[in-house]
Amino acid sequence: xxxxxxxxxxFHTRDGVVRAVDxxxxxxxxxxxxxxxxxxxxxxxxxCYSLLGLIPMPPGKIEGGTAKLGELDLLSASEEELRNVxxxxxxxxxxxxxTSLNPYLRISTQLMEPLLIHEGLDKKAAMSRAIESLxxxxxxxxxxxxxxxxxxxxxxxxxxxxxxMALITKPEILIADEPTTALDVTVQKEVLDLIKxxxxxxxxxxxxxTHDLAVVSNVCDHVYVMYAGKVVExxxxxxxxxxxxxxxxxALQRSIPAMQKKxxxxxxxxxxxxxxxxxxxxCSFTDRCDYAEASCRGTAPVLKESTEGHETACLRRQxxxxxxxx
Numbered sequence: 511x512x513x514x515x516x517x518x519x520x521f522h523t524r525d526g527v528v529r530a531v532d533x534x535x536x537x538x539x540x541x542x543x544x545x546x547x548x549x550x551x552x553x554x555x556x557x558c559y560s561l562l563g564l565i566p567m568p569p570g571k572i573e574g575g576t577a578k579l580g581e582l583d584l585l586s587a588s589e590e591e592l593r594n595v596x597x598x599x600x601x602x603x604x605x606x607x608x609t610s611l612n613p614y615l616r617i618s619t620q621l622m623e624p625l626l627i628h629e630g631l632d633k634k635a636a637m638s639r640a641i642e643s644l645x646x647x648x649x650x651x652x653x654x655x656x657x658x659x660x661x662x663x664x665x666x667x668x669x670x671x672x673x674x675m676a677l678i679t680k681p682e683i684l685i686a687d688e689p690t691t692a693l694d695v696t697v698q699k700e701v702l703d704l705i706k707x708x709x710x711x712x713x714x715x716x717x718x719x720t721h722d723l724a725v726v727s728n729v730c731d732h733v734y735v736m737y738a739g740k741v742v743e744x745x746x747x748x749x750x751x752x753x754x755x756x757x758x759x760x761a762l763q764r765s766i767p768a769m770q771k772k773x774x775x776x777x778x779x780x781x782x783x784x785x786x787x788x789x790x791x792x793c794s795f796t797d798r799c800d801y802a803e804a805s806c807r808g809t810a811p812v813l814k815e816s817t818e819g820h821e822t823a824c825l826r827r828q829x830x831x832x833x834x835x836x
Contacts, residue, residue, distance in 0.1 A: 511715055512538040512561075512683060517575035517585070519553075522568060526787035530556045532739040534575075538683065543709070543716040545730035545747070547723060547762070550703060551783055552718045554600045554738040555605075558685045560585070562600060565593045579683075598628040601676035602685040608668060617644075618656045618673055624679050643674040647704055662667040666697035670704065677708050684709070687719045702729055726768050727751055732819075735759045738784050738794035741813060745820040753835050755822040757799045760834045802834050 519531040531553045538544055547608065559565045561577050561584050567664055577584040581589065596602075604610035612620060619641035625631045631639065637656075644652035647670040660668055669689060676684055678834045686705060690698040706729060718730055726733055726747065733750050735743040735758065743756040755758045763769060764777040781798040784790050792807035793799070799806070803826065811823040826832045 511540050511579070513576075513578045514557075514561070514575045517557060517577060517580075518573040519556055519565060519570060520573050520744060521570050523787070528786045529739050530786060531560060531569075532786075533702060534736070534739075534741055536734050536741065536744070538717060540682075540715055541709070541713050541730065543718060543730045545718045545720065545726040546736060547720055547726055549721055549737035549779075549783060551786075552736040554721075554736055555687055557736070558602070558687065558717060558719060562596050562602065562685075563587075563589070569802050576711065582778070586781060594628075597624040598679050599679075599681055600683045600685065601681040603669075603672050603676050603687060603689045605688040608665070609671075610659060610672060611668060613660055616657050616661075621656070621671070621675055621678060628679055630748070637677065640674075643678045646708070647671075647674045648700070649674075666700070669697075669701055673701070673708070673745065677712065677714070680712050681714060683715045683717065685717045685719070688721075689720070690722075691726060698725070699789040701720055705729070714715060723751075724760055735762070737770075738790065739786060740794070740823070742795070742811075742823045743821065744813065749817075750793050750819055753820070755820065755834060756795075756824045757814055757834065758795050758799050761798075761800075793823075801834075 515535050517531055517534045518568055521528040521530055534542065534553070534557050534830055546557065548554055556565060560572060565763050572585050575585060579595065584592070584595065590694050618637060618640055621643060622636040624756055625639055626634040641652050641656055649655055649667060650809050654804050661672060690701050702725065705716065708714070718726065719727060730747050733745060735756065737758050743750070743759045750759065751763070754763060758759065761779045765779060767776060770776055792809060796802045796806045806825055809825065811825045813821040813823045814828050815821050822828065
């Protein structure tokens, strides 16, 4: 359904060129859920914003790559072609619904807009669909609440509105960018169950962007781990959690509170990600890696398949020098 190859998105700033996404490739099949995980600044959101032409240009610029949605290359598509894709074939749930929803417009206006633009419905039919979509995502008394403004909803309810808006046109692909970050645990589960339920009903493929591996383990079929603008490991979810083959992935797993032994200090990854305005010699994770050696600062690693469907960009693991699961 979607095939992304060697995507490069750079930002040209006064401090230099920030290589936010530097050669990312992944694929998405119909009905599949993939996870893109990593720390803040790893390039997760920029990757998906690039596909829809949502990065500011300038300073941002797509430097290379392809992103094929069927026969359409999203990266070279015209603005008119992208407008026909956004909100119709590909929809997005943004990180913060309070800043994504227009505070000056009623919920009804914002829910009806994609129906009026993409499906050509009249206002009466669009209003009926909008009310129905709110009911489907569990908004009580939707008929009256649809005329409310965003600030009149709680955080969890605003997130439900965003989901309703994203799915109202029955898109082929849904991009969920940290949809549960600001929500408490109970509401998180409700939102995740809601997305999975609507996915089963509509057959939608989902790209789930998050830094939370615990969430990924429950919702994703395949996971791409990003660090410093590159994919450093790719594997089916079960395989990734049982046999992680990159030290960064293993460190992320160790950072999950539920993985800690009671009474022991919480594990943290020491140091900071590299400055992406400067070229990195060798592996970008070297300075923070527990397994790094001098050789890691030489050749830049590339993804290589270790077992079927499982790729890693760790030079020492590829050479068979370390085993992260022994």
